[in-house]
Amino acid sequence: MSDAPLDAPVTSExxxxxxxxxxxxGVLEAxxxxxxxxxxxxxGGYLLSVLGRALRESLPHPDPFAISAHYLTASVAGPAEIRTEPVRTGRTVSTVSTASAALVQRDAEGNEIERVRALATYGDLDALTGEVRTGAKPxxxxxxxxxxSASDAPSGGxxxxxxxxxxxxRLDPETCGWALGExxxxxxxxxxxxxADGREPDPLSLLMAVDALPPTGFDLGLTGWLPTVEMSVHVRARPAPxxxxxxxxxxxxxxxxLEEDGEIWDSADRLVAQSRQLARA
Structure with a gap:
């Protein structure tokens, strides 16, 4: 469960x-x-963070270790309901909790529409120990x-x-030629x-960050946005400020x-999250 009371002042957007x-x-509102x-x-990453927060409030462990979401219909701004169901809950330090979650909205006629269905495993990132052996480099x-940045975008782009x-x-100049038609x-x-408001990263915001960049399809010459069909995220460590x-x-x-593989590195040069999503071109 979150340590902060639900009526605590919220300073971050x-x-x-x-x-x-x-x-x-088992039912939460958003x-x-x-x-x-x-x-x-x-x-989709924003929606995953909403689901991730709902799961954190519903489970005894605070951090998402792995979460996989299927995007069934496009979500819109407005009221939503998240329904969570524990699948397995552990008590020891080495045991994690697994639960499913569904994000549901209603249309103008009041009909219920399921938007996203997720399955997640939660634990305590601070309890993880052991050496790191990796060939990955930032x-x-x-x-x-x-x-x-967005302010540098050419007019009409x-x-x-x-x-x-x-x-x-802030986009790497070597990977944003698509913005110039190249x-x-x-x-x-x-x-x-x-x-933008200066909030430091944490495990929940990593769920958003994996889907925050322009799609790689732009660099392949595709136009228009690419809707996500499925996305899986592995959170490997609590990110440094x-x-x-x-x-x-x-x-x-x-x-x-197309598939899109993601890596997120924190300011301490640690690989803190990995993702893969399937998108429609």
Whole structure:
């Protein structure tokens, strides 16, 4: 469970917009914000953070270790209901909790529509111990001040989504040729990422961060947004304060679908989250 009371003052836009309130056992309410929209629909990473917060409030362990979500229909701003169901709950330090969650909204006629269905495993990141053996290395990128932000976008280019105003996003110049009509074809996007209001990253915001960059399909020459079909995230460590480095790659676009693999590195050069999503081209 979260240590903060539900009526505690909320100073962060992200915390306010992902807030949930229990209504009854296994049912929580949320007010989805239009500030995280990509066009008419809400961003999949933002929705995952809302589900992640609801699961944290419903389980004895505080941190998402792994979460996989299927996006069934496009979510819109407004009231939503999250229904959680524990699958397995452990008590020892080495044991984790697993639960499912469904995000539901109602249409103008009052009909119930399921938007997202997720399965997650939670634990305590601070209780993890053991040495790190990895061949992964943080991406080489120019410092943030030498990268491109939304304010540098040429007029008449790709429209800036509403969600971008919630973020301080600095794109690596080597991976944003698509913004000038010159995609590289490599399927790579890299950027520095922080929340615009200065809130430091944590495990819940990592669930949003994996889906916060422009899609790699842009670097393959695709136009328009690419709706997420399924997304899985592994949170590996609690991130250190400071901006995140996010790297996204796509290796295979086929039969109208592409995969997008993501890595998030914190300011201490640790790989704190990994993701894979399937999107429709």
């Amino acid at each position: 992200f915390d306010r917009d992902t807030a949930v309130r229990p209504r009854e056992q 007010q989805l914000s239009p500030g995280w929209a990509i066009g008419r629909a809400l961003n 991406p080489a990128m120019p410092p943030p001040e030498h990268c491109f 790709v429209p800036v989504p509403e969600m971008s105003h919630r973020l301080d996003l 995609p590289s074809g490599r399927g790579e996007i890299r950027a520095w990422l922080s929340l 400071g901006p995140l480095r996010v790297s996204l790659t796509t290796r295979n676009l086929a039969t109208g679908f």
